Amino acid sequence: MPLIRNAALNVPALRRLYDSRNALQRERDVLVDDRARLQHSIEELSARLADSENRPPQSPFFHYNTSFDPIELMHRHAAPGLTPKPGYLTNFLGVRIDPKFFPEILMDRAGQVEGIPIPANWHADVAEWGVALRAIELAQQSFTMIELGCGWGCWMNNTGVAARRAGLDVHVIGVEGDEGHIGFARESLEVNGFQPEQVSLHRGIAAAQSGLALFPRQERAGVKWGLEPIFGATEEQRAKAVESGDYDELPMVSLSELVNPHPRIDLLHIDIQGGEADLIAGCLSILREKIAYILIGTHSRQIEGQLFDTLLQDGWHLEMERPAIVGILNGSPSISVDGVQGWRNLRLLPLS
Numbered sequence: 001m002p003l004i005r006n007a008a009l010n011v012p013a014l015r016r017l018y019d020s021r022n023a024l025q026r027e028r029d030v031l032v033d034d035r036a037r038l039q040h041s042i043e044e045l046s047a048r049l050a051d052s053e054n055r056p057p058q059s060p061f062f063h064y065n066t067s068f069d070p071i072e073l074m075h076r077h078a079a080p081g082l083t084p085k086p087g088y089l090t091n092f093l094g095v096r097i098d099p100k101f102f103p104e105i106l107m108d109r110a111g112q113v114e115g116i117p118i119p120a121n122w123h124a125d126v127a128e129w130g131v132a133l134r135a136i137e138l139a140q141q142s143f144t145m146i147e148l149g150c151g152w153g154c155w156m157n158n159t160g161v162a163a164r165r166a167g168l169d170v171h172v173i174g175v176e177g178d179e180g181h182i183g184f185a186r187e188s189l190e191v192n193g194f195q196p197e198q199v200s201l202h203r204g205i206a207a208a209q210s211g212l213a214l215f216p217r218q219e220r221a222g223v224k225w226g227l228e229p230i231f232g233a234t235e236e237q238r239a240k241a242v243e244s245g246d247y248d249e250l251p252m253v254s255l256s257e258l259v260n261p262h263p264r265i266d267l268l269h270i271d272i273q274g275g276e277a278d279l280i281a282g283c284l285s286i287l288r289e290k291i292a293y294i295l296i297g298t299h300s301r302q303i304e305g306q307l308f309d310t311l312l313q314d315g316w317h318l319e320m321e322r323p324a325i326v327g328i329l330n331g332s333p334s335i336s337v338d339g340v341q342g343w344r345n346l347r348l349l350p351l352s
Contacts, residue, residue, distance in 0.1 A: 061119035061126060064322035064340070070130020074116050077133050077162050084111045088191070092116045095161050096191050101152045101184050123154065127322035128295065131342030132159050134319065135267035135293040138349050142169040145267040146258055148206035148279075150174030153185030155269045155295075156199075157192050164193075171262070173200040175253050177215035177229060205229045206272055207252035208282030214238060214247040229275075255283045259290050264348065271297035271338070277306040284314055292348040298324050298339035307341060317344040317351070 064070075079094035088096040089109045099106035105122050119126050132155060136143060143163035147155045156172035163170050172194065176182040182203050189199050205213040214230040229250075233241065241247035259265055268291045270276050276296050280287070287294070294316075298304045301324055312318070324339030 059119045060325050060337075061322070064125075064127040064130075064320060066127075066130065066320040068130070068134060068319060070126050070133070070320065071118060073133040073137065074118065074126070074129050077136070077165075078116050079165065082113045084113050086111050089114060091121075091158070093158055093162050094165070095157045096188075097152075097157075098184075098188065098191070101188070125322065125337075125340070127320055127340040127342075128297070131293075131295045131320050131340060132267065132269070133162060134342060135159070135295065136163045136166060136168070138293060138344075139163065139168055139266040142171070143266050144171045144173070144262050144264065145269065146173040146175075146265055147269040147271075148175050148255075149271040149273065150176045150185055150201075151178075151181050153188045155267075156185065157188055159267060159269075160189075160194060160198075161192055170194070171198055171200070173202075173258055175202045175204055175206045175258070177203065177205050177248075177250055178218065179203065179248070180218070202253050202258070204251040204253040205231075206270075206279065207231070207254060207275075208279050209252065210254045210257070211252040212238065212249055213252050214241050215250050216247055217245065229273075255279070256286050259286055262290070265291045267293050267295060269295045269297075274299040274303065277303045277310070280307060281310050284310070288314065288345065288347060290348075292345050294341075294343040294345075296341045296343070298341060299335060300324060301326065301333060301339075304339055304341065311343050315346060317346050318342070319344050 074092070078092045082090055082092075082094055084090060085096050087110050088098060089106055089111075090096050090113045092114055097106065099108075099110050102122070114121060117124065117126075117129065135145070136159060143159070143166075145156065145159050145163075147153070150156055153172075153174055156174050160170045160172045172189070174182075174185055176185060182201055185201060186199075205215060207213070211231075214233055230241075230247070231252075238247075238249050242249050268287075270279065272279065276298060280294075280296075294311075296307060298307065304321075304323060308318075318341065320340070320342040322340045324335055325337035326333040327336050328334065
């Protein structure tokens with residue numbers, strides 16, 4: 001009897017022990033589930049972090065607006081079977097570039113073949129390549145282009161080589177103020193297979209009207225590529241500037257002078273260090289009549305707005321643009337990369 005009494009007396013205690021054990025098991029199961037979920041979250045976060053470290057950051061050169069596919073054009077115009085050329089960098093179109101043109105950038109790249117520059121390479125991005133190739137696509141039978149501020153003949157060579165491969169008769173025209181750079185242009189065009197009758201080079205300053213301007217001298221060509229002309233100096237000021245040895249006095253080459261000998265210009269490339277809006281505004285008549293496509297390198301957001309106003313009001317059709325890339329310096333926008341605009345003349349190239 002005492003044993004039974006003691007057992008009966010322990011039943012509530014045993015139930016409490018069982019209840020406590022069950023509660024602890026449930027808490028353990030919850031903790032196990034929470035740990036599994038936490039481990040999964042850690043693994044997922046680690047995978048995302050590794051992926052983000054391996055993926056290159058989104059380039060600002062992908063931030064363009066367009067009505068056609070520029071990357072498809074770049075792939076379609078890429079030259080097949082390119083082989084290295086000793087002493088030259090060969091780009092994706094097959095254009096050979098002497099590293100001495102940009103010694104700080106290209107001197108260790110002689111003998112290389114460059115891939116398709118998506119989104120950009122050392123001198124141009126998808127937007128500029130796309131607009132240039134778009135003009136070739138719209139040309140018929142022949143391709144005549146003008147490059148204002150041609151430097152080493154960059155877009156004369158690139159568009160000329162691509163148009164030639166497309167089976168078009170080619171004529172390229174360039175204007176440049178730097179004596180050494182226009183020598184580079186002459187040399188590069190010869191290296192890339194252009195005959196003398198296919199090339200017109202003018203040493204001077206591209207402008208809406210004829211006249212005289214000052215252009216800075218540099219001791220070594222290929223060091224500075226953003227030199228800006230000085231317009232509106234008096235005869236006395238020009239004489240003093242030339243006497244100093246820091247400037248050359250050069251003719252201002254009007255757009256009409258360049259265009260008039262030709263029935264049509266398939267591409268006008270403008271990169272004149274901030275004078276693009278004034279040039280466009282001063283040449284609308286001849287632009288309407290003879291220029292089928294314009295590629296403009298823009299040097300400020302203000303200039304971009306001026307170009308929008310001028311060309312849209314004149315009936316031009318914007319096909320591609322990438323805004324100038326700016327930073328902020330002392331509370332003002334500071335240009336770091338030129339913008340790009342591509343304009344189609346609907347009078348010469350109506351939409352189908």
